[in-house]
Every structure is written in C-alpha cells, then in structure tokens.
Amino acid sequence: MTFDLQALVARMEGHGRLLGLQYRAHGDDWAELAIPYDPRQIGQVDSGVLASGPILTIMDVATSAAVWLKRGAFLPHATLDMRVDYLRPATPGKTVIGRGECYRLTRSIGFVRGQAHDGDPDDPIAHVAGTFMTTADIS
Amino acid sequence: MIDIPYARLLGLDIEHGEGAPVLVMPFDTGKLGRPGFLHGGAIGGLLEMAAVAALLQQLDDASAQWKPINVTVDYMRGGRELPTRARGRVTRLGSRIANVEAIAWQESPEKPIAAARMNIMIKRK
Numbered sequence: 261m262t263f264d265l266q267a268l269v270a271r272m273e274g275h276g277r278l279l280g281l282q283y284r285a286h287g288d289d290w291a292e293l294a295i296p297y298d299p300r301q302i303g304q305v306d307s308g309v310l311a312s313g314p315i316l317t318i319m320d321v322a323t324s325a326a327v328w329l330k331r332g333a334f335l336p337h338a339t340l341d342m343r344v345d346y347l348r349p350a351t352p353g354k355t356v357i358g359r360g361e362c363y364r365l366t367r368s369i370g371f372v373r374g375q376a377h378d379g380d381p382d383d384p385i386a387h388v389a390g391t392f393m394t395t396a397d398i399s
Numbered sequence: 400m401i402d403i404p405y406a407r408l409l410g411l412d413i414e415h416g417e418g419a420p421v422l423v424m425p426f427d428t429g430k431l432g433r434p435g436f437l438h439g440g441a442i443g444g445l446l447e448m449a450a451v452a453a454l455l456q457q458l459d460d461a462s463a464q465w466k467p468i469n470v471t472v473d474y475m476r477g478g479r480e481l482p483t484r485a486r487g488r489v490t491r492l493g494s495r496i497a498n499v500e501a502i503a504w505q506e507s508p509e510k511p512i513a514a515a516r517m518n519i520m521i522k523r524k
Contacts, residue, residue, distance in 0.1 A: 278430075300404050311405035313444025320439045
C-alpha cells in the first residue's frame with residue numbers, strides 16, 4: 261500500500277475533523293471509520309437522534325478511502341453521486357461505525373457501496389451506494 | 400435560526416423571502432474536504448437541512464415529526480471556499496411521505512454545485 265490511511269485520518273483537517281472522524285480498520289478494498297456520539301451533531305432535538313448529515317459524511321470518507329485502497333494510491337477525486345438509505349435512526353449515545361467498499365474501479369471512476377451501524381453490523385442504520393471520479397488529470 | 404444542533408454546528412443561517420427558506424452555510428475550514436474544495440458531506444448535510452426546512456414551511460404544523468428515509472445527492476461542481484446557499488422544494492406532500500428536492504449554489508441558483516432528492520416520512524399528531 262502506498263499511503264497510510266490511519267495516518268491520513270489522524271491528520272485529517274476540515275469537515276472530517278469537525279465531526280471527529282476516527283480510523284478503525286481497512287483491507288485491500290474497504291475502510292472502516294467511526295464517529296463518536298457528539299450532541300452537537302443531533303438532528304432531532306426531542307429524541308437526541310444524530311442528524312443524517314454526519315452519516316452521509318462518514319460514508320463519503322469511508323467509501324473514498326476504499327477507492328484509494330483499491331487503487332493503491334491517494335489520487336484526489338470528487339464525489340459524483342451518493343445515495344443513502346436511512347434504515348433506522350442511530351441510537352443516541354452510541355458511536356457510529358461506517359464501512360465503505362470499492363467494488364469496481366476503472367481508470368477514472370470508483371463504484372462504491374457501504375453500510376453504517378452503531379455496534380451491530382447485522383443491524384445497520386444506513387446503506388449507501390455512490391461513485392467517485394478522479395480529478396487528478398482534470399483541472 | 401434553525402433549532403437543530405447539527406444546523407448550528409454547520410453555522411447555518413436562514414434567509415426568508417418568497418417561497419421556501421434559503422439556508423446559508425458560511426465558509427470555514429470545518430467544511431473542507433480535499434484542499435480548496437468543500438466536503439461532499441457538508442454540502443449534503445446543507446441540502447438535507449434545506450429540504451427539511453422547505454417541508455416544515457409547507458407543513459406549517461409545529462407538532463409534526465419528520466424522519467429521512469433516503470437521500471440522493473448529485474455533485475455537479477466543486478464547492479469553493481465561499482458561502483453556500485441551498486433551497487428545497489416540496490414536489491409532493493402526501494399524508495405520510497413527502498418528496499422533496501433541494502439545490503445548493505454559490506454564484507447563482509442557475510449554476511448549482513449540487514442537488515438532492517429526498518423521501519421524508521411525516522408523522523402528524
């Protein structure tokens with residue numbers, strides 16, 4: 261592998277840092293990240309349920325990382341589209357874990373899918389599918 | 400302002416005018432993804448909030464509850480280090496489900512940087 265995902269996430273600035281994104285694990289074509297529960301990210305005041313935006317973000321980053329892992333290189337890319345099914349609300353107080361997979365890679369496009377859960381991978385809170393396009397040779 | 404902690408975290412402000420409210424997300428480094436460009440997650444979060452704001456305006460029922468079922472976001476242009484605006488539009492309001500669209504722009508609404516479609520579940524009391 262030509263880049264260090266764990267170091268990348270630890271050094272991450274910007275929106276990933278704002279949401280407190282953490283590294284958990286990775287493989288050849290997948291990455292797993294976490295967002296510890298943070299009351300600032302609540303979307304439903306009465307229930308304390310996390311907003312959907314942070315789930316979109318963790319899945320965007322986890323699936324991005326999956327593309328870089330499968331490519332074996334950290335090539336800048338842009339999200340073309342991302343679809344999220346919110347299967348159930350995240351449980352207030354629990355860390356959200358997002359696992360992204362790149363299941364197909366062409367010269368310029370990465371096709372990704374993934375799931376988020378809050379402790380039990382068999383009881384997911386969200387399912388995503390999306391595509392990324394490399395921006396390396398496009399100004 | 401929108402009384403949602405996540406909207407406050409993004410620093411969202413609201414511009415009332417004709418039609419659905421326009422939400423404004425100021426630029427700061429907490430919105431960045433790759434260097435020089437806004438993070439897709441921040442843009443998507445703004446779009447979802449704009450969609451919900453449009454729905455709540457149309458519902459005009461403080462006791463109504465909502466829950467996102469799904470969202471599809473298309474990213475059309477890179478978001479630069481500028482304020483971003485977004486506005487939602489309710490395309491169908493049923494008794495249990497609303498179909499809502501939203502676009503986000505920086506220069507003008509005619510040049511959107513991203514667009515979203517959402518299905519939102521509604522519970523009226």
